Structures are given as C-alpha cells and as structure tokens.
Amino acid sequence: MFMARTWSRWLPAAAVPLVVAGSVAFAAQAGADELPERTPEDVLTLLADRDHQPFSGEFEQTSDLGLPQLPGGMDLPDADGDAAAVTAALEALTSDHSGRVFVGEQDQARLQVFESFGERDVIVNGDEVWVYDSDENAVTHATVPADDRTATPDQRFTPDEVADQVIEAVGPSTELSVREDVEVAGRAAYDLVLTPRTDATLVGEVAIAVDGETGQPLRVSVTARGADAPAFQIGYTSLDRGAPDADLFEFTPPAGAEVEEIAAPAEDQGRDAAEHPEPTVVGSGWESVAILDADGGGITSEPLLAQLTTAVDGGRLLGTDLVNVLIADDGRVLVGAVPLERLQAAAAE
Amino acid sequence: MPADSDTARARTHGGALLASELRVLFRRWRTWAMLAALASIPVLMAVVVRLSSEPPGPGEGPPFLDQVTNNGMFVAITALVLTTPLFLPLTVAVVSGDTIAGEASLGTLRYLLVAPAGRVRLLLVKYLSTVAFCLAASGTVLLTGWVIGAVLFGTGEATLLSGDTIGVGDAVVRSLLVGAHVTICMLGLAAVGLFISTLTDAGVGAMAAVAVLTIVAQVLGQLDQLAWLHPWLFTHHWLAFADLLREPVVWTSFTENALLQAGYVAFFGALAHGRFGTKDVLS
Missing domain, CATH: 2.50.20.10 (Lipoprotein localisation LolA/LolB/LppX)
Incomplete structure (x- = not known):
C-alpha cells in the first residue's frame, strides 16, 4: 500500500517524457497525401x-x-x-x-x-x-x-x-x-x-x-x-x-x-568582367571542369586558406565531399565536382 | 488527492499562501538587491554611450548598441541581450534554488506543511512566486531601459533588422515582446531550480547547482558535435529574440521556445512533485 503510493507520486514524471516523445513521433509521422503517379x-x-x-x-x-x-x-x-x-x-x-x-x-x-x-x-x-x-x-x-x-x-x-x-x-x-x-x-x-x-x-x-x-x-x-x-x-x-x-x-x-x-548594369558588368575573367570549361555534364586564369598564388598565400588546402601533384587541393578545387602551380584555379585526378589531367592539357 | 478535494476553503488558503509567499519574497533585501543590480545594467550602458564622444558605429559593441542613439527604446533591448545569458538566470537560480531547500535549511519547511495546504499546493505556490520574480526581473531591465533611454536619448523612429523603420508605439510593442520572450525563457530554468531545491536541504548548494547548469547548457549549445541535442536544451532559444525584431515578425522561435519551456516546466515540475511527495521532511 505504502509502496504503491510512493510509486504513484513519480508517475507524472514518467508520463511527461512519454507524451513529448509521442507527440514528436506523431508530428514526424504525419504522412504525405497521395499524389497521382507521374513519370x-x-x-x-x-x-x-x-x-x-x-x-x-x-x-x-x-x-x-x-x-x-x-x-x-x-x-x-x-x-x-x-x-x-x-x-x-x-x-x-x-x-x-x-x-x-x-x-x-x-x-x-x-x-x-x-x-x-x-x-x-x-x-x-x-x-x-x-x-x-x-x-x-x-x-x-x-x-x-x-x-x-x-x-x-x-x-x-x-x-x-x-x-x-x-x-x-x-x-x-x-x-x-x-x-x-x-x-x-x-x-x-x-x-x-x-x-x-x-x-x-x-x-x-x-x-x-x-x-x-x-x-x-x-x-x-x-x-x-x-x-x-x-x-x-x-x-x-x-x-x-x-x-x-x-x-x-x-x-x-x-x-x-x-x-x-550602383550605376547602370552595363557598366557594372564591364567592370566585373575585367576583374573576374570568364572561366574556360573543359568537358561536359557532370564531368565538366572550370578553369579560371585567376591569381591562385594570392589565394594560397592567405594563411587561413593555405591551412584548408593540401599539397598535391601540380598544385594545392581544396577538397570537399562534393567539389574539388585545384590551385595549380602556375596560378590557374580548376574547379569541378570531379575527382582530383580529373582536375590534374585538365591542368596538364 | 486530499488537498485538491478540499474545495473553497483550501483554495482561499492557497491564495493566502501565495500572497504571503510573495510578501516574503519581495520584502527580502536580497530580492531588491538583485533587482537593483539588474537595473544598473541598462543605466550603466546608457550613461557610458551618452558620455562617450563618439557614438558606436554599426556592428560595434553588443547588438543594437548603435541604434541606441536614434531611439532610447533600444537601451532596453540591448540590456536584455546582455543580461539574458548570465545575469538574469543567476538571479532566477538564487530565487528558485532557495524555494524548498531554503525553507528546509531554516527549519521552517515543517511548519509550512503543518498547515492543511498539502505538498502539491506548496510546490505550486513556490513555483508561482518564482515566476513572479522572473516577471519582475525582466520587467525591471525593460522598464529601466525604457526610462533611462527616453531620458538620455529621447524616443524616435527605430530601425528593425530588416531595415524597415517603425514608430515609437511599434517599438514599445516589439520590446514588450522581447521582454515576454525572455521571461518565458526563464520559466523552464525556474522549474529545474524548483526540482533541484527539493533534492537538498542546503539552499546555497541548490542555487549553485542551478547556476552551474545554466552555464553547462550554454557551453553544450556551443559544441557543434552535439547539434542533435541543441533543440532540447532549455538555453537554445534564449537569444533568439532577434526574430521578434524582423519585419514581419518571425514567430517560429518564439512559439518553439514556449513549447520547449512548457515541456521543461511539466517534466521538472513532475519530478519535483515526485521527489517532494516522497521526501521525508525532517527539518
């Protein structure tokens, strides 16, 4: 009798997490309406x-x-x-x-x-x-x-x-x-x-x-x-x-x-083009690599960016899960959603 | 539960208990000292900005400080930004940690329970008086901020984060919303404090534990590795009131915070009920 009373005091404390977990699960589960099939x-x-x-x-x-x-x-x-x-x-x-x-x-x-x-x-x-x-x-x-x-x-x-x-x-x-x-x-x-x-x-x-x-x-x-x-x-x-x-x-x-x-866009674009030359694209689709004739050397001299890159054959690599950036020794920057080897090959061409 | 079936007499008794609890709380020197300390923050800040030869530029100092010179109302909001992470929760920790443990260490808890109030009612009354303190604390920062800001800088148009300009009336509404958000933020902490207070007979220990917990929760909130935990920390939305200063208001964090704090109040309130209901009161 006494034990039961003691336990019942703790019941609300046990119930609250259950209610919270239940409502979170319910909210997550609320399914999508049926949509007609489409190709x-x-x-x-x-x-x-x-x-x-x-x-x-x-x-x-x-x-x-x-x-x-x-x-x-x-x-x-x-x-x-x-x-x-x-x-x-x-x-x-x-x-x-x-x-x-x-x-x-x-x-x-x-x-x-x-x-x-x-x-x-x-x-x-x-x-x-x-x-x-x-x-x-x-x-x-x-x-x-x-x-x-x-x-x-x-x-x-x-x-x-x-x-x-x-x-x-x-x-x-x-x-x-x-x-x-x-x-x-x-x-x-x-x-x-x-x-x-x-x-x-x-x-x-x-x-x-x-x-x-x-x-x-x-x-x-x-x-x-x-x-x-x-x-x-x-x-x-x-x-x-x-x-x-x-x-x-x-x-x-x-x-x-x-x-x-800001002045009229035509002028603006002209200035932009001088500062950022259009990249050359090699390859097509998912394999395409963009090559920028930027001053890559300036980028790697930035200590923070230098830390993020690793030295590889032919330059420095900024590697992520989706995109690789190769800063070639000659200062060109190669960007693509491709493996490093492809960037190195493109740099050598 | 016998206490709940005791109809009107008990209810008036509960009301009387709350009233006497509030009287005790707001007659204490400690309470007034804490409120005065909170009030000193907006005053200090406003005076320093006023006396400095150069007004703060955009992005300098704490958020919104550069807005202060345009509209005194922002003194209240900047003061809330400064007090919410540490100062305000510290005072709430003192009051909530003291609720049960303080009575126990003074030896007065027994006498409170002799009255036919019941332990549940006593817990409720203690919690409500802590809530009253939370209101008073954030209200103090807000009010002093308004007054000192209006006196030193005057009121005028204010700029929201989105770049839109609002008038004085709207600025009052927005800062009231920020005050409400901060008060709600403290409610979860107050419930945690109430629970910890039922664990021990040493008031100071409970206060320290609550204060430490506040810091720990904020440190955990900084660790990216614990990102999954962040939405469940009671400190998660503490500084999210910037969302109330956008145009139009983003209500997501305000409502999420209210739900989260309600969850904390329910859970730690229930824990406190479990612990206090089964506790042997010896002092």
Missing part, C-alpha cells in the same frame, strides 16, 4: 511549366561538405580581391543559413537571410533593387530594367533558384527517376532524383522535391557519391500560398544608413 519527365514538365504565383516561405540551408566550418562574418585583415571572394564563397557554402522569401506580383520579391543578430535583405520591386545589410547598416540601391536583370548573388540561395540551376544543367548524362512521395513544408511533393550516368563525378545524386500541385521546387539535396546523408541541402520549412503584404516590397533606407547608388 520523371512529367515531373520535370510540371517543374518547368509552373506559373508565377505569390507566396511567402521560410527556408533553411544546411551543408556538410567535410570542411571545417569557417566562423561566420569573420573579417580577414589582408584579404582582398580573389582571396576575399573565395573566403566569402567558402563561408556561404560551409555555414548554415536560414531565411525567408516573399514573392508578390510579377517583379516583386524580397529575400531575407537571417544571422543571429543581423539580417541581409534583397528587395526587388519593379525596376528598383535594394540590398540592405543590418550589420553595416548599409543600403545599396540600383535601378535595373526588369528585362536585363540577372539574379543577385544572394538570390542564388533560395530553393527555387537552386533547383532551376540544377535543371538547366540536366542533359543526356543524367538519369531521371521518381522516388516515393515526400512531405516538405507541409506539402505533398514528388521526389525527383537526378543520378549522374558517369563515375567520374563526386556527386552521387541530386534530389528535388517538386510540389505535387503547383510544381514549385520545395527542396534540393545533393548527396556525395557513397554518402548516406546529403552534403548540401536547401529547402522550405514552411510555405504560405497567400499573397504577402504589399508594404514588404516598399523599401525606404533607414535613418543613418549609408546608401550606395
């Missing part, structure tokens, strides 16, 4: 033919490329030019990001990339493009006619853009298949899988979750050859199909912010 080509068409629709969504990007994570927002004192660009690209790839996308009427969009106590915003409203960085309290403004606009660097980090870039690259070297339906951001989606037909690439497969109803890409995951978990993944965590508040696309620079006006 991979049909899903691809669904994806390509999707209409412009207003929506707002939160997204998350995670990457595990087998590289040490660089501390975010770190200032490298003597990094400039190419070295700074490489560090920035590494930071974007190796650290996790989350943010929101708002898409309104045609030519209205706002992207927010969150940092713990900061945010970067890109606002596109008709011809107006605003970029805001809360850490610097700095605003960049440009007037760009909608026709000749290319995605700003930050816009590359949305599931939509990433999926479009992947699809563009699909050719005969890729095998398409559709796996069991998945649920992403509360939406039932087709899981379109792109598998390279060649062994000469580090990429094992690319999976794109395509909304079964609207054809919107909801998640892109890239898995390295032989790995179980994706090395890179970007996807929506929640999605609202209602039109976002129109005020979100009206941006006025805040008081005290530094506003930089």
Whole structure:
C-alpha cells in the first residue's frame, strides 16, 4: 500500500517524457497525401511549366561538405580581391543559413537571410533593387530594367533558384527517376532524383522535391557519391500560398544608413568582367571542369586558406565531399565536382 | 488527492499562501538587491554611450548598441541581450534554488506543511512566486531601459533588422515582446531550480547547482558535435529574440521556445512533485 503510493507520486514524471516523445513521433509521422503517379519527365514538365504565383516561405540551408566550418562574418585583415571572394564563397557554402522569401506580383520579391543578430535583405520591386545589410547598416540601391536583370548573388540561395540551376544543367548524362512521395513544408511533393550516368563525378545524386500541385521546387539535396546523408541541402520549412503584404516590397533606407547608388548594369558588368575573367570549361555534364586564369598564388598565400588546402601533384587541393578545387602551380584555379585526378589531367592539357 | 478535494476553503488558503509567499519574497533585501543590480545594467550602458564622444558605429559593441542613439527604446533591448545569458538566470537560480531547500535549511519547511495546504499546493505556490520574480526581473531591465533611454536619448523612429523603420508605439510593442520572450525563457530554468531545491536541504548548494547548469547548457549549445541535442536544451532559444525584431515578425522561435519551456516546466515540475511527495521532511 505504502509502496504503491510512493510509486504513484513519480508517475507524472514518467508520463511527461512519454507524451513529448509521442507527440514528436506523431508530428514526424504525419504522412504525405497521395499524389497521382507521374513519370520523371512529367515531373520535370510540371517543374518547368509552373506559373508565377505569390507566396511567402521560410527556408533553411544546411551543408556538410567535410570542411571545417569557417566562423561566420569573420573579417580577414589582408584579404582582398580573389582571396576575399573565395573566403566569402567558402563561408556561404560551409555555414548554415536560414531565411525567408516573399514573392508578390510579377517583379516583386524580397529575400531575407537571417544571422543571429543581423539580417541581409534583397528587395526587388519593379525596376528598383535594394540590398540592405543590418550589420553595416548599409543600403545599396540600383535601378535595373526588369528585362536585363540577372539574379543577385544572394538570390542564388533560395530553393527555387537552386533547383532551376540544377535543371538547366540536366542533359543526356543524367538519369531521371521518381522516388516515393515526400512531405516538405507541409506539402505533398514528388521526389525527383537526378543520378549522374558517369563515375567520374563526386556527386552521387541530386534530389528535388517538386510540389505535387503547383510544381514549385520545395527542396534540393545533393548527396556525395557513397554518402548516406546529403552534403548540401536547401529547402522550405514552411510555405504560405497567400499573397504577402504589399508594404514588404516598399523599401525606404533607414535613418543613418549609408546608401550606395550602383550605376547602370552595363557598366557594372564591364567592370566585373575585367576583374573576374570568364572561366574556360573543359568537358561536359557532370564531368565538366572550370578553369579560371585567376591569381591562385594570392589565394594560397592567405594563411587561413593555405591551412584548408593540401599539397598535391601540380598544385594545392581544396577538397570537399562534393567539389574539388585545384590551385595549380602556375596560378590557374580548376574547379569541378570531379575527382582530383580529373582536375590534374585538365591542368596538364 | 486530499488537498485538491478540499474545495473553497483550501483554495482561499492557497491564495493566502501565495500572497504571503510573495510578501516574503519581495520584502527580502536580497530580492531588491538583485533587482537593483539588474537595473544598473541598462543605466550603466546608457550613461557610458551618452558620455562617450563618439557614438558606436554599426556592428560595434553588443547588438543594437548603435541604434541606441536614434531611439532610447533600444537601451532596453540591448540590456536584455546582455543580461539574458548570465545575469538574469543567476538571479532566477538564487530565487528558485532557495524555494524548498531554503525553507528546509531554516527549519521552517515543517511548519509550512503543518498547515492543511498539502505538498502539491506548496510546490505550486513556490513555483508561482518564482515566476513572479522572473516577471519582475525582466520587467525591471525593460522598464529601466525604457526610462533611462527616453531620458538620455529621447524616443524616435527605430530601425528593425530588416531595415524597415517603425514608430515609437511599434517599438514599445516589439520590446514588450522581447521582454515576454525572455521571461518565458526563464520559466523552464525556474522549474529545474524548483526540482533541484527539493533534492537538498542546503539552499546555497541548490542555487549553485542551478547556476552551474545554466552555464553547462550554454557551453553544450556551443559544441557543434552535439547539434542533435541543441533543440532540447532549455538555453537554445534564449537569444533568439532577434526574430521578434524582423519585419514581419518571425514567430517560429518564439512559439518553439514556449513549447520547449512548457515541456521543461511539466517534466521538472513532475519530478519535483515526485521527489517532494516522497521526501521525508525532517527539518
């Protein structure tokens, strides 16, 4: 009798974890709605033919490329030019990001990339493009006619853009298949899988979750050859199909912010081209290697980057699970989702 | 449970118990000393920024410090950023660690249990008074921050993290939300403290244990190797209130935190109930 009483006092403490575990399991299990069967080509068409629709969504990007994570927002004192660009690209790839996308009427969009106590915003409203960085309290403004606009660097980090870039690259070297339906951001989606037909690439497969109803890409995951978990993944965590508040696309620079006006894009591109020469591409499909005539020597002299690279025949290698970068002894930079030997061969040609 | 079936008389008794508990808590010098220490942080910060010849530039000092000179309201928010990781939980550790263990070490726990209140009711009352302290603590930082900020810098338009500008009324609402988030963050810790307090008869030991736990949880939260554990740490969302300063507000971390803290309150409340219900009260 007394023992039973003692035990019953502890019952609630035992029940709480059970309830929590139960509700977590239930939430994870809530299955996707049944979608009609479709062939991979049909899903691809669904994806390509999707209409412009207003929506707002939160997204998350995670990457595990087998590289040490660089501390975010770190200032490298003597990094400039190419070295700074490489560090920035590494930071974007190796650290996790989350943010929101708002898409309104045609030519209205706002992207927010969150940092713990900061945010970067890109606002596109008709011809107006605003970029805001809360850490610097700095605003960049440009007037760009909608026709000749290319995605700003930050816009590359949305599931939509990433999926479009992947699809563009699909050719005969890729095998398409559709796996069991998945649920992403509360939406039932087709899981379109792109598998390279060649062994000469580090990429094992690319999976794109395509909304079964609207054809919107909801998640892109890239898995390295032989790995179980994706090395890179970007996807929506929640999605609202209602039109976002129109005020979100009206941006006025805040008081005290530094506003930089950027000149017309044509001039801008000219300057860009001089600084960053177009890379030469060798090979095709998954095996292609981009060769940049950059000053690779300057990059390796950066101590942090030198630490990440290892000496190999013919240069220094920055190796990740998905992409290899070879900085050749003659200063050229070779980039590709291919094994090191292929990069060395391309460098020798 | 006999205590619960004791209808209205017991309920008024519970109310009286809570009222007397709050009186004891807020008559203590220690409580006022802790609140005064908390209040000194926004004051110090605002005075230093005011007296310095150069206003802080963007990205300098603690988050939002550069906003302070535009709008005094941000003194309250910056002060909350500074106090949430250590100072605020320290005071909550002192109050929650003292709840049961303090009475036990003073030898007054027996007398509290002689009254027909029941152990469950006493635990509840003790927890509610700790919650009242959490409210008072974050409220103190917020209020002092508002007042000193408005006096030294005036109020005006404020810039959100997204670059949008809001007026004074909206700024008050946003800082109230931040205050609410911080208060909710402390509720889980208060429940952990209540449980630890039932384990020992030494008040100081319980306080120290709770304070150490706060630090340990935050250190674990820094280790990438334990990423799977992070969403379950009670400190996980402590500084996530930046999400309340975006346009529009991101509610995810606020609601996730509220759920997490509710889980901690339920689990450690139940543990405290189990321990206190079966404990031999000798002092």
